[in-house]
Amino acid sequence: MKNPVGLRSWGVAVPRRKLTNEVTGKAWNRPGLPGSRSIAGHDEDALTLGVQAALEATRDIEPGEVDGIVFASTTAPFLEKLGAVILAEVLGISMQSRFLDLGASLGAGNVGLATACDLVNSGSCRNVLVVAADTRTPRPGADDEFLYGHAGAAFVVGAGKDAPALIEAYCREAAFQFDAWRRAEDRFFRSGDVRFARIGAYLKPMQLVLDRVTGEMGWKPGDIGKVVLYSPDIKSGAGFLKKNGFDLKKQYADFASPVVGLTGVAHTPLMLCAALDRAGEQERVLVLGYGDGADALALRVQSATPRSSFKDSVAKQFEISYNHYLRVRGLLPGDGGGETAFSSEIMEERNKGLWYGLRAKKCPSCGGVVTLPLSRCPHCANESGLVDFPLQRTGTVFAVTHEYYFPTPEPPLGMAVVNLDGGGRLTLQVADENESMVVGDRVELVFRRLHDAGHRPNYFWKCRKLTNAENGNGA
Amino acid sequence: MGRNLKDRVCIIGIGWTAFGEHFDKSYEDLVADAGWAAINDAGITRDQIDAAWIGTAFPDAGVYKGRSGMDLAEPLGLFDVPVVRVSNYCTTGAEAIRGAVNSLLAGESSVVLALGVEKLRDRSPQESIVKMMVEMGHPLYQKGFTAAGTFAVYASRQFVRYGVTREDLARVSVKNHENATLNPKAHFRKAVSEEQVLRSPMVADPLTVMDSCPTTDGAAAVILVRAEDAEKYSGVPVFLKGMGMSVSSGWDLPYFDSAYDLTSFRATRVAAEKAYREAGITNPREMIDLAEVHDCFSIVELLTYEDLGFCEEGEAKELLRSGATRRDGEIPVNVSGGLLSCGHPVGATGVRMVCEVVEHLRGTAGERQVPGARTGLTHNIGGPGAVASVIILGKEKDT
Numbered sequence: 001m002k003n004p005v006g007l008r009s010w011g012v013a014v015p016r017r018k019l020t021n022e023v024t025g026k027a028w029n030r031p032g033l034p035g036s037r038s039i040a041g042h043d044e045d046a047l048t049l050g051v052q053a054a055l056e057a058t059r060d061i062e063p064g065e066v067d068g069i070v071f072a073s074t075t076a077p078f079l080e081k082l083g084a085v086i087l088a089e090v091l092g093i094s095m096q097s098r099f100l101d102l103g104a105s106l107g108a109g110n111v112g113l114a115t116a117c118d119l120v121n122s123g124s125c126r127n128v129l130v131v132a133a134d135t136r137t138p139r140p141g142a143d144d145e146f147l148y149g150h151a152g153a154a155f156v157v158g159a160g161k162d163a164p165a166l167i168e169a170y171c172r173e174a175a176f177q178f179d180a181w182r183r184a185e186d187r188f189f190r191s192g193d194v195r196f197a198r199i200g201a202y203l204k205p206m207q208l209v210l211d212r213v214t215g216e217m218g219w220k221p222g223d224i225g226k227v228v229l230y231s232p233d234i235k236s237g238a239g240f241l242k243k244n245g246f247d248l249k250k251q252y253a254d255f256a257s258p259v260v261g262l263t264g265v266a267h268t269p270l271m272l273c274a275a276l277d278r279a280g281e282q283e284r285v286l287v288l289g290y291g292d293g294a295d296a297l298a299l300r301v302q303s304a305t306p307r308s309s310f311k312d313s314v315a316k317q318f319e320i321s322y323n324h325y326l327r328v329r330g331l332l333p334g335d336g337g338g339e340t341a342f343s344s345e346i347m348e349e350r351n352k353g354l355w356y357g358l359r360a361k362k363c364p365s366c367g368g369v370v371t372l373p374l375s376r377c378p379h380c381a382n383e384s385g386l387v388d389f390p391l392q393r394t395g396t397v398f399a400v401t402h403e404y405y406f407p408t409p410e411p412p413l414g415m416a417v418v419n420l421d422g423g424g425r426l427t428l429q430v431a432d433e434n435e436s437m438v439v440g441d442r443v444e445l446v447f448r449r450l451h452d453a454g455h456r457p458n459y460f461w462k463c464r465k466l467t468n469a470e471n472g473n474g475a
Numbered sequence: 476m477g478r479n480l481k482d483r484v485c486i487i488g489i490g491w492t493a494f495g496e497h498f499d500k501s502y503e504d505l506v507a508d509a510g511w512a513a514i515n516d517a518g519i520t521r522d523q524i525d526a527a528w529i530g531t532a533f534p535d536a537g538v539y540k541g542r543s544g545m546d547l548a549e550p551l552g553l554f555d556v557p558v559v560r561v562s563n564y565c566t567t568g569a570e571a572i573r574g575a576v577n578s579l580l581a582g583e584s585s586v587v588l589a590l591g592v593e594k595l596r597d598r599s600p601q602e603s604i605v606k607m608m609v610e611m612g613h614p615l616y617q618k619g620f621t622a623a624g625t626f627a628v629y630a631s632r633q634f635v636r637y638g639v640t641r642e643d644l645a646r647v648s649v650k651n652h653e654n655a656t657l658n659p660k661a662h663f664r665k666a667v668s669e670e671q672v673l674r675s676p677m678v679a680d681p682l683t684v685m686d687s688c689p690t691t692d693g694a695a696a697v698i699l700v701r702a703e704d705a706e707k708y709s710g711v712p713v714f715l716k717g718m719g720m721s722v723s724s725g726w727d728l729p730y731f732d733s734a735y736d737l738t739s740f741r742a743t744r745v746a747a748e749k750a751y752r753e754a755g756i757t758n759p760r761e762m763i764d765l766a767e768v769h770d771c772f773s774i775v776e777l778l779t780y781e782d783l784g785f786c787e788e789g790e791a792k793e794l795l796r797s798g799a800t801r802r803d804g805e806i807p808v809n810v811s812g813g814l815l816s817c818g819h820p821v822g823a824t825g826v827r828m829v830c831e832v833v834e835h836l837r838g839t840a841g842e843r844q845v846p847g848a849r850t851g852l853t854h855n856i857g858g859p860g861a862v863a864s865v866i867i868l869g870k871e872k873d874t
Contacts, residue, residue: 343614355615371731372616378728399737401627401679405605406619412677415619417628419733427628427730429619439635450618460615 005117006163006302010273011056013049013133013152014260014313015040016432017320017328021146027322028141037149037261039320040135041432042328042409043448045457046073047083049152049266050133051090051447055393056309057154058129063091066156068098068119068128072108072265074182074189075135076101077449077457086459087131089356090447098125102265106180106230107172107291108132109153109265114170114295116157127158134264139188140331147233149261153269164305165276165285167297171212173205174293179232198236205294206240213286213296221245225283225301227252228271230290232262259314265291274310276301316467318434327409343453355460358393358445360424361386369424393445394466395420400430400437418443418463431462442466480718480753482872484576487710488517488698489830493660494818497692502540502594503550509694509823510551510590517698518709519586521551524698526584527558530571530591532821532857536607537594541822547590557584565769565857566720567591568825569864572697573720579701591827592694593820600690616727623679623687623772625730625859630681630774632737637789639777641681645672646795647773648685648815654802655812657843662691662818686773691818695826697833702872713833716850716867717756719749724861740856742863743782747854751784754867756850759784760806763867764848765835767828769856770813779854780808783865802843810835810843821857828853829866836870 017039022032040049050071058066069084076083084099098119102108109132116128133152138145160166179201182189191197214220227246231237231254241252256263256271263270268289275285279301287297326332351373353359361370363377364387370377377386395418402412414430414437430437431446443463450460490512492505500508506529514521527548531541540546544558561570568591575587595603608621617625633639649669655661672685698710705712723742729735747759756762768783770776780791785799785806794800800808811817811831814824832851834840849870856863 341610341614341618342612347614368732368734372727378724378732379734398733399628399631401624401631401682402677403619403621403624403679404677405601405621405623405679407609408619412680413619415624415628415679417730417737423733425731425733425735427617427620439631450615453614458614460618 003121003123004160005120005157005167006160007165007167007276007299008127008156008158008163009057009060010153010155010276011053011059012270012273012310012313013052014038014310014317015044015049015150016317016434017041018317019320019322019325023319023322024146033146035146035258037146038151038263038317039325039328040150042330043431043450043462044135045077045449046075046133046135046152047077047086048447048449048459049135049150050083050087050131050154053133053152053154054087054091054129054131057156058091061127061156063093066093066097066127066129068116068125069093070100070102070112070116070128070130072102072112072130072132073134074103074106074108074264076103087129089352092357092359093129105292106265107289107293107295109269110287110289110295110297113155113157113269113297114172117167117170120157120159127156130155130157132266132269134266136264137188137329140326144191147262149263151260151263151266151270153266153273155269164301164303166300166302168300169213169216169298170295171209171216172293172295173208175201175205176292177201198232202232202236202290203240206288206290209294209296210244210288213298217298219284219298223284224251224286226275226279226285228268228275228285228287229254230268230288231257232290256310270310276305277307277310280304339452339455341451341453343458345454358391358461360389360391362389371424371426389424391424392420392422395443395463397437397439397441397443398425400439402436416443416463426461428461428463431464433465435465437465442471444470478580480576481716481755482714483702484579484699484715485702485705485712486697486699486715486829486833487705487708487712488513488519489696489833490516491660491695491823491827491830492693494691494693494820494827495662496596498596500692502538502546502592505592505594505692505694506547506550506590509592509696510547510588513588513696513698516710519698521553523586524553524588525556525586526575526578527553527556527588527590528571528574529558529560530562530567530822530826531560531593532562532564532567533593533604533607535611536603538597540594541592563857563862565771565821566825566855566862566864567822568695568827569720569853569855569866571826572829572866573718573864575699576715576718579699585700585704587699588696589699589826590694590696591823591825593822594692595690595820596692604690617730621679623682626772626774627679627682629737629778629860633774633777634681636738637792639792641673642669643777643792643795644681644686644773645669647770647776648672650801651770651809651813651815654810654843655816657841658812658817661812661816662689663812663816682772682774688771688814688819691820693818693820693823693827695823695830697826697829711837713836714869714872716869717750717753718866719746720864721745722862726858726861729860739778739788740782740860740863742861743779743854743856743865746863746865747783750865750867756867760786762850763806763852764850765807765810765832765845766852766854767811767813767831768808768854770809770815771819773815775856776808776813779856783852783854802845807845810845825853825855825864828855829868832868836868
């Protein structure tokens, strides 16, 4: 490449809810299988998972450094409305950036990475945020239902020079074949003949991209430290690598699929994040993705950045019942309400910075933080107005209750009055509440879908309990 | 500072419907029943009324009636005089009275009617007050709260800060339900045990169904005249001694501004201070013989003990545990059964409280009469602790 391009940072979003395959099996009187899959809450969608992953990926990067966003998903909340620009609104990224939504293919996450490489390599952008997230829903009771989960992953693609991971090559072999698809009017995706999908559709393009990338790089299987590989079922991927001379035990460790399931466009990027967290210096990482053909990315780790965000996210998961799963995913008859509340896109326009970006105001006279949409301090009412004050996304629960009569798929609904670190108070719904919230709990703010009034998602922040480890109180 | 109210206005007629689920009565029926009862009690004719106020808090959660004064005029046939509708959350009924009093003092009118009414039970509770919180209001701020939740978070602070317990909350409900057994117009007239309150379904923790007032229909009305005119009418006069009303925040500020400590309601304190000053009340615990306070949820009655100065901050639970606020105690609170047992037809409640106190001061409260009552207080708080009203009534004019 003309200008070396690399991954400057990355982040993952794994939903807290976990459905074990044993529970899914029992629901349909089938033998229980090992493993589990991650399930998005009723208030999560591809965009909120994307926000979560993007916030982690940009934790050490100023919003002003990012000048491009690619949002990849087959389950974006909108068919018509740019997801990338919503991410920009939340993250405070310039509206003069390049914005691109990709979908329609399980390969869109990797295509997004390749596109970002091109944007940086060509000099069009300095840093591109690539966000891949999916909440694909299999038909309840389908034979392969247990395979599919929800997740998000994000990368900042920028100059390769000081990036922890350098992208050295990319190639793609497209293919048009009916292995899996979803029509515009379908709620659930469909699969074609199983044997055809695995042997005909999967193995052929995978072999082509493997041969091309190893040829281009001059790599032999033994030169590669880690292989990140999408496998459409439990066996096909491993068989493919074995046949091509890889040492499964040493080179291929798919921690993600058995735990979170196949997570659509997020899956290969998610596995890459998990691999990069554990990769050593100068290690070569080969990424083999799948979807409407196959693609390959060759990476070299320049500096080890040992992290464990995937592992940590999984450790925080809690199990749910099959009935609970149906409820949170809106799969029960009578679901799909939540459109009757008041909502105003005009009101929202005036307050986007505050509601999406948590960019609040502060009174220069009394120092009070104003988190309501007011243009004067309610205490001082000074004419000079208020100054900008970005809110922190952590805080302490000052007061709390749980509402048993407010309609929600997961009653009771926690409501917490949160005093934020650094100043400011918000009253927020509690998200992912597995353990009852109490006064004094430390919380983080998470971006969620509050309701669908006005026939659109109304996004806002909720609070979620921090574990002791996250809170820096030791393990 | 404005003019002092003391002994300048009196109530000469009261009337209120039973509170409950009036499946057989309309909004208009309730207006007519309470209005005519007050007119008859005052010994006046309808046509002597030369101005009227109607308080309905939530027309949109009810039957879309009470949007203007017209909804009082038609059921009573009270035409060709000014009639205005007022609304101020749970102080709506008290606001109707305040408007009427000010009209008398301004000399605009001579015989005024203040009536509060709410017809909520032409819908299920989920379709009225709960629906209002779910569907109306801000799209994001406080979305998720029901009315119970907005007060339940105050309870969570009391638990941590002052060691109030769930049992204390239950004791409020037990006391008020016991009082209601003697009130034939209360929505609920059965005594309950602490155990029953604690075991009733949770609404917004720590508040259970029995820590919460029910959704109720009802109307209440008073006829007021200037004190100097009292002898012109046959109705037994009871005198206004003081009246305070205060707004301390909007709907949102306490929940979005860390300056609020959620341990008391400033609105009540400010309203009480003004009412006490006018009435010359220097020691409320000793000088007030009975109080009807706003127990929409049990926690609110507890906080109100402190805000009204019946005890020091943090001591409400001791006051309650001591039995001082029982019907036979030192300062009986909610001898009617309160909102917890009478129910809470929002616009009617403030007026109903005044009617209750008037009965005791007249000595006509029947079985639940507080013996020898000379001074009584009513209190409302609404719009999550943002707006409060305090009215002091006295049996006779001070000389």
